[in-house]
Amino acid sequence: MTDKKTPTTGDYSNGWEPEQQLQDAAETMLRAIFDPSVSTEDKERAASTLVEIVAPEIMRDSLRGVYHHDIDSPPSGVEVIAAERERQVEVGGWTAEHDDAKKKGELANAAACYAMERRDRDRVIWDSPSRVILWPWHSALWKPNPLNRIRELAKAGALIAAEIDRLNRIGQRKDQQ
Numbered sequence: 001m002t003d004k005k006t007p008t009t010g011d012y013s014n015g016w017e018p019e020q021q022l023q024d025a026a027e028t029m030l031r032a033i034f035d036p037s038v039s040t041e042d043k044e045r046a047a048s049t050l051v052e053i054v055a056p057e058i059m060r061d062s063l064r065g066v067y068h069h070d071i072d073s074p075p076s077g078v079e080v081i082a083a084e085r086e087r088q089v090e091v092g093g094w095t096a097e098h099d100d101a102k103k104k105g106e107l108a109n110a111a112a113c114y115a116m117e118r119r120d121r122d123r124v125i126w127d128s129p130s131r132v133i134l135w136p137w138h139s140a141l142w143k144p145n146p147l148n149r150i151r152e153l154a155k156a157g158a159l160i161a162a163e164i165d166r167l168n169r170i171g172q173r174k175d176q177q
Contacts, residue, residue, distance in 0.1 A: 026050060051147060080150065081157035088158055099166045106136035107166065111159035114144065114152045 032038050032046035075083070088094045099107060113125050113135050121144075125134045135142055145151040 077153075077157070080154045081161060084154040085158035085161050088162070094162070096165065096169065099162050100169060102136075102163075102166065104136075105163075107159050107163035109134055109136045111156040111163065113142070113156075114159065115156035118144075118146050 029046040029050035033043050033050070038046070113121065116124060125142075145155075
């Protein structure tokens, strides 16, 4: 880990190519992580560096495609949540009909789990590996993103939106009867 290049911002006329530098840095860090001759301490340092330097750039690129925004002005929370809800329906297949079958607060409880800070989760969501307290579904459906807090909050917000929509549909049905 002696040849660590850290990208900087500013004038690129000096030949510095940000995308190539990030790709080179990622490759260097990944080689270190999987190299059996590299110490555990250096592997941990490489993984941390990879997350700190490369992950924000990858996130920016993915946000450009998902939210159709200039990344210098990130999307609002409402836009992020709306995009996640759209993904849940279109990719996950979690439709209104599916949500309507959830009548015991499952959507809200799942949202609470994703909204909860990571340090609190283990003692609140699971009593033990075999006894779930708050997570409403099979453990295979629990997919936190501990390195991406915004992603977790987007999931929470989308689940809350789904629960609100479900409750509104119930109210509309009662009004029509």
